[in-house]
Amino acid sequence: MAKDTLQGFNVAILVTDGFEQVELTEPRKALDEAGATTKIVSPKHQRVRAWNMTDWGIDLPVDVELDQAKPEDFDALLLPGGVINPDSLRIEPNAITFAKAFFDAGKPVAAICHGPWTxxxxxxxxxxxxxxxxxxxxxxxxxxxxxxxQEAVVDKGLVTSRSPDDIPAFNRETIKLFSGGRGQRHAT
Incomplete structure (x- = not known):
């Protein structure tokens, strides 16, 4: 993938504690390498904690707290899985409102594993x-x-995948979808 494929493209990564570590870190790495700017958006303050297959994993800094995040500042949305993370997000009204804004604006979204709960x-x-x-x-x-x-499915501006095993296909299809989503951001 060319380094500048997503240059100037801003991606929100919506998570809370309990996201599956590789389902955030590997797609984020691929997006960053393609030139995107990725930001962790969370209802948590300061840091979020990963789940690493069978136990707690790394802590990552929150770039934008959810109550301060504006969907119009982003071009696309990434929804990592894990069981705890999307189960918590789906009962967080601000998280649902934030994610829904991407669909309403026709912006591309990528969700893996349990991320489709959102x-x-x-x-x-x-x-x-x-x-x-x-x-x-x-x-x-x-x-x-x-x-x-299937390992990756793209339909109507949404790419979904099943599990960490599918991350290579998920990353490939996410970058392809997001690079086709340029110009979808609507200023308000």
Whole structure:
């Protein structure tokens, strides 16, 4: 991927404690290497704590606290998984409002593993072909999505993947989608 593919492109990474570590760090690294500016947006203050497969992982600084974040300042949204993180975010009204603004504005979104729980809460799963961690299949089908078992699925401005094993495909499709999403940011 060319270093300047996403130059000047701002990506919000919406997380709280319990995000799956590699589902944030690896996509973020790929986006940064493609030239994007990535910022962790969180309802947590100062730092968020990762889950690393079977135990707590690294702490990362919060770049923008959720109550100060403006969707119009970003070109795209990344929703890492883990079980704890999206389960907590989906009951956080400000997180759902923030994520929904990306769908409403037609901005690209990428969600991996359990990250689609947030997509469900925004009402944006309906009518989309999606994948996720297998345990979300029924949730996504009930929300009106067409769930498929594939490493990466792109549909209507959303890329989804199943698990950390799918990160190479997820990163490739995310960068492709985001690079096609230039100019989607709407000033307000």
């Amino acid at each position: 997509v469900i809460e925004t009402g944006s799963a309906r009518g989309r072909r999606m994948t996720s961690w297998p345990s979300l299949k029924t949730d996504l089908n009930n929300a009106g999505a067409d769930w498929v078992d």
